[in-house]
Amino acid sequence: MRSELAFSADDLARTRFAVSPMWEVVASYQLLASPARHPLHQPWLDQVRPRVAAAGLDAGWLAALVPAQGYVPDFLTPLPDDPAPTLAAELAAIRATAPRDVRTDLDQYPTSNPRAQALRADPPGRLAQLADEVATYWDLALGPYWAKVRAVLDADVFRRARQVAERGTGHLFNSLHETLSWDNNTLQLVRRQCALTRDGIGAGLVLVPSAFVGRVLTWSRPPHPPQLLYPARGAATLWEHQPVRHHAAIAAVLGRSRALLLTELETPTSTTDLARRTGISAAGVSQHLTALRDAGIVSTHRAGRSVLYARTAVAESLLADTD
Template sequence: MRSELAFSADDLARTRFAVSPMWEVVASYRLLASPAPHPLHQPWLEQVRPRVAAAGLRSGWLAALIPADGYLPDFLTPLPDDPAPTLAAELAAIRATPDGEVHADLDLLASTDPRVRTLRADPPTRLAQLADEIATYWDLALGPYWAKIRALLDADVFHRARQVAERGTGALFNSLHTTLRWDNNTLQLVRRQCALNRDQMGPGLVLVPSAFLDRVLTWSRPPQPPQLAYPARGAATLWEHRPVPHHAAIATVLGRSRARLLTELETPASTSDLAHRTGISAAGVSQHLTALRDAGIVSTHRVGRSVLYARTAVAESLLAGTG
């Protein structure tokens, strides 16, 4: 099946990119819930699945609203107002979804899950509960890795923008995915289960890269412009082990113990995990991590009764520079 999205000069002028936390929530949760193997994201899955299961999120609101395949309710991925909305901003948009839009999306979802029925009956209350669950999921599954994921998505947007500048918009569209083709001022989507066209849609197009998608997903809610989420470049390298070749250079600035802890945080870890792996006492690890956190080099993420520490974008830049 094929659908076509026509472009005028105004549509091309209003085509833009956005990095959306909620698109990553939806795509990653669908991946997490799938029984199929996913070698590309296996390191992430092995770390996150136990946390999500322990928190009871395998049978909550996200499970009810994100099927293994097919339609996803549009209210889960509100139109980004700027190039990089925060999760808080997108959750506020979800909570404010009008009842009529919720009902229309649930009609398309056609689910018999009891939670879906309660959402239809009382959208404001249930959307607030959904937003709270998404925030919990974020803390467990995406927040500790966001600096790394965000760097990948930003790099994709930078590459695409340069591609437009050097080769034009047609080359951009033709390179996004094998199911997309630019021809005669239209973007053709091959093997689509639902149509995407300009009828009643707003001008332009919002392009959203995703680290967790392996296919193109579309979003349409007249009169807003459509969204098109696509697999980001380089996702295959996201969880690769990246040794830091110049540990001594970082140690000169941070001290040997803090430099060691920073390199060990290639994957998020707790104080006890780091103490076990480095031989530093738990009290010493805690003291060093507090200093690194206060400097904006690591972030904290609560997982049940424990806390995970993760590198921030500042840390990733620091390590990349020394490498």
């Protein structure tokens, strides 16, 4: 199926980018729900699947509403008001979704889906439960990795914005994905599912990069402008091993033990695992991580009974700047 999204001068003037935590929640959960292997994201899947299963999130609200393929309700990915809304802001928007819009989206689900029917019967109460589950999923599956994911998404937006400045919007649209093409003031999409038109929707277009999708997804809810989710460039490097160069220079600033711990935090890790891998006592690891956390260099994320430590964007920048 081919659909066309016409652009006026006003539509082009209102086209913008946004980085959305909720789109990454939906896209990443679809990967987890798929029985197929995904070599690009397999390291992440291997780490996250056991945590999600242990928390019962493989059989909760997300499992009922986010299939591996197919329709996902629009209220799960509210229109980003800012270029980079927080997860808290998007969860607040989900909780505030009008019951009419919730029920309209749920018309796509069979009556045999008990959670969809419960949500239809009590949108405010059930949306609050759904939002709480999303927050738990974030802590387990995305929060510990967000510094890396966000860096990829921000880099993609920067690159695309530069394309617009240097070569124009038409070149941008032609480069987003093989299923998209720009011709005669119209963005053409080759799709398998629903069409996207200007009928009844708002002016402009919100372009949202994703580290977890391999295809284009669209969102349309009048009177808002449409959203278009596309694969971010650089996602293939997310889980690659990145050796830390000039380790001695970092150690001279942070200390040898703290530099070693940062190196070992290429993936989110618990205090116990860090102590085992580095030979530093558990008490020593905890002391160093507390200092790094207080300095904004690492972050903490609860995963069941364990606490995972992860590098923040500050740490990733520090390590990247050592090349």
